[in-house]
Amino acid sequence: MSTPIDFFFDPASTYSYLAATQIEAFAKEHGTTVQWKPFLLGKAFEATGNKMPALIPAKGKYLFKDATLWAKLYKVPFAFPKNFPLNSVLASRAIIAADQAGQGVPFALAALTSYWAEGGDLTQPDAIAAIASKLGLDGAAIVAATGEATVKDVLRANTEDAIARGVFGAPTFFIGKQMFWGNDRLPLMSAFIKGELA
Amino acid sequence: MSTPIDFFFDPASTYSYLAATQIEAFAKEHGTTVQWKPFLLGKAFEATGNKMPALIPAKGKYLFKDATLWAKLYKVPFAFPKNFPLNSVLASRAIIAADQAGQGVPFALAALTSYWAEGGDLTQPDAIAAIASKLGLDGAAIVAATGEATVKDVLRANTEDAIARGVFGAPTFFIGKQMFWGNDRLPLMSAFIKGELA
Numbered sequence: 001m002s003t004p005i006d007f008f009f010d011p012a013s014t015y016s017y018l019a020a021t022q023i024e025a026f027a028k029e030h031g032t033t034v035q036w037k038p039f040l041l042g043k044a045f046e047a048t049g050n051k052m053p054a055l056i057p058a059k060g061k062y063l064f065k066d067a068t069l070w071a072k073l074y075k076v077p078f079a080f081p082k083n084f085p086l087n088s089v090l091a092s093r094a095i096i097a098a099d100q101a102g103q104g105v106p107f108a109l110a111a112l113t114s115y116w117a118e119g120g121d122l123t124q125p126d127a128i129a130a131i132a133s134k135l136g137l138d139g140a141a142i143v144a145a146t147g148e149a150t151v152k153d154v155l156r157a158n159t160e161d162a163i164a165r166g167v168f169g170a171p172t173f174f175i176g177k178q179m180f181w182g183n184d185r186l187p188l189m190s191a192f193i194k195g196e197l198a
Numbered sequence: 199m200s201t202p203i204d205f206f207f208d209p210a211s212t213y214s215y216l217a218a219t220q221i222e223a224f225a226k227e228h229g230t231t232v233q234w235k236p237f238l239l240g241k242a243f244e245a246t247g248n249k250m251p252a253l254i255p256a257k258g259k260y261l262f263k264d265a266t267l268w269a270k271l272y273k274v275p276f277a278f279p280k281n282f283p284l285n286s287v288l289a290s291r292a293i294i295a296a297d298q299a300g301q302g303v304p305f306a307l308a309a310l311t312s313y314w315a316e317g318g319d320l321t322q323p324d325a326i327a328a329i330a331s332k333l334g335l336d337g338a339a340i341v342a343a344t345g346e347a348t349v350k351d352v353l354r355a356n357t358e359d360a361i362a363r364g365v366f367g368a369p370t371f372f373i374g375k376q377m378f379w380g381n382d383r384l385p386l387m388s389a390f391i392k393g394e395l396a
Contacts, residue, residue, distance in 0.1 A: 048256040058246040058366040062377055069376075069386055072395040168256040178267075179260055184382040188267055197270040 002032040002193055006174040008162045010041035011095070011108075012088040013170040014067045017116040019183040020109060020171075021076045026186055030193045036104055038092040039158040041170045048168040052085065070183065077117035086115060089155075090146055091122035094132070096154045097145035103135050107142075110135060200230035200391055204372040206360045208239035209293070209306075210286040211368040212265045215314040217381040218307060218369075219274045224384055228391045234302055236290040237356040239368045246366040250283065268381065275315035284313060287353075288344055289320035292330070294352045295343035301333050305340075308333060 007023050009016035027034045045051060054060035064080055071078030091111055098107030110131045114120030121127050128146070129139030145151050162172065166179055173180040173189060180189050191197050205221050207214035225232045243249060252258035262278055269276030289309055296305030308329045312318030319325050326344070327337030343349050360370065364377055371378040371387060378387050389395050 048254055050254045050257060056246055056248045056366060058364050059248060062364060062366070062379055065377070066379070066383075066386075069390065069395050073386060073389050166256050166260060168254060168260070179263070181260055181264070182382070184380070184386075185264075187385055188264075188271060188382075191271050192267065197267050 002030060003176045004033045004035050005189075006035045006037055008037045008039050008158070008167055008170060008172045008174075009108075010039060010088055010170045011091040011112055011115060011122060012086040013041055014063065014116065015070075015183040016171045017112040018067065018070050018074065018076070018078075019173075019186070020112050021074055022183075022186060023173075024105065026190070030190065032193065034105075036095070036099070036108055037158045037162070038095045038108070038155060039162045039167070039170075040089065040092065040155065043159045044163050044167050044169070047163045050168040054085070077113065079117050079119065081115055082119060083121055083123070087123055090125070090128060091115070092155050093146035093151050094122075094128045094142055096151045097142045097148075098132060098135070098137060100145070100151065101137055101142065103132075103137055106135050107132060107137070200228060201374050202231045202233050203387075204233045204235055206235045206237050206356070206365055206368060206370045206372075207306075208237060208286055208368045209289040209310055209313060209320060210284040211239055212261065212314065213268075213381040214369045215276075215310040216265065216268050216272065216274070217371075217384070218310050219272055220381075220384060221371075222303065224388070228388065230391065232303075234293070234297070234306055235356045235360070236293045236306070236353060237360045237365070237368075238287065238290065238353065241357045242361050242365050242367070245361045248366040252283070275311065277315050277317065279313055280317060281319055281321070285321055288323070288326060289313070290353050291344035291349050292320075292326045292340055294349045295340045295346075296330060296333070296335060298343070298349065299335050299340065301330075301335055304333050305330060305335070 005027055009020060023034050053063055068078060095104060095108045098104050111122060114131055115122050125143045129143050132142040133139035169181050171183060203225055207218060221232050251261055266276060293302060293306045296302050309320055312329055313320050323341045327341050330340040331337035367379050369381060
């Protein structure tokens with residue numbers, strides 16, 4: 001078994017969604033596993049001076065079209081959210097709560113798909129509860145857990161860990177100490193895991 | 199024959215170098231050709247509000263390591279230039295002059311390799327002349343041509359064209375109206391050319 005892949009993502013990030021749809025199959029194909037680590041990208045922006053790419057209008061316009069092409073490549077749904085940008089604190093805490101209830105990855109995928117393809121509003125506790133319930137979780141309990149220190153502390157720790165390891169954007173992957181930034185780094189990560197970049 | 203690929207690049211851009219080493223083989227493999235278009239990335243930054251990524255220290259640190267991995271993937275030399283960042287006006291004009299002398303692509307590749315792998319200083323007319331001479335061009339004539347309107351006007355026109363078409367970074371490719379930003383978009387461009395993203 002190879003080194004696990006640490007996958008730092010924020011539900012508010014378009015390319016985190018795209019990468020999330022691919023990373024489990026990618027890891028399986030490469031004989032490894034994924035540690036899903038939701039973190040607050042906004043805090044990494046504050047810490048590093050980096051900014052949301054969509055703040056540059058020409059870049060924002062391009063990235064929407066680009067994400068549309070990646071979604072077609074991956075054959076996953078994509079529709080730019082009406083309520084963009086997303087305050088992702090509740091969603092990220094809910095992913096951690098769902099993880100503590102044994103359903104982190106399915107919940108994360110369902111939540112990201114809801115926001116990035118189905119018009120879902122992840123700032124609403126009712127929407128979070130509905131996503132959890134569909135997976136057989138106790139929706140009300142997941143929402144309640146988002147207020148607990150056992151959940152909030154994990155999000156804070158993931159964010160501090162990300163910043164300490166040099167993260168300035170999302171998604172960011174680590175394979176051991178090697179960092180890879182962006183959904184578009186999967187081909188490079190593949191070559192790295194196969195030992196082709198030594 | 200498919201639509202040609204417009205390849206907007208700046209010798210000052212790391213990922214322009216990496217893409218330049220790949221784009222001719224990529225185009226050939228996809229049954230198409232490349233229009234090499236040197237432009238002034240700094241002007242596109244001014245026009246769009248975008249900034250050099252290396253201005254964010256955490257990003258700059260990562261990108262150097264990232265470029266090193268891409269160079270290994272591509273099996274091309276790479277050594278971070280001592281004289282970074284590069285004022286690329288002379289180099290870009292020389293590429294256009296070499297193109298007008300029938301050697302645009304070989305000269306561009308030689309110049310970018312000199313700067314990004316061999317410690318060459320492309321701000322020096324002597325260095326430009328030496329690169330041209332090695333290719334059998336008249337080095338002094340290439341340097342002289344960089345002061346001519348017939349060369350300077352092409353660089354200005356390429357830059358204006360790039361900005362008008364939404365370019366905010368380098369390298370940027372166009373296949374018809376579809377824009378692709380970054381060396382890392384070659385796999386996506388491949389799928390696009392093959393009609394897999396329709």
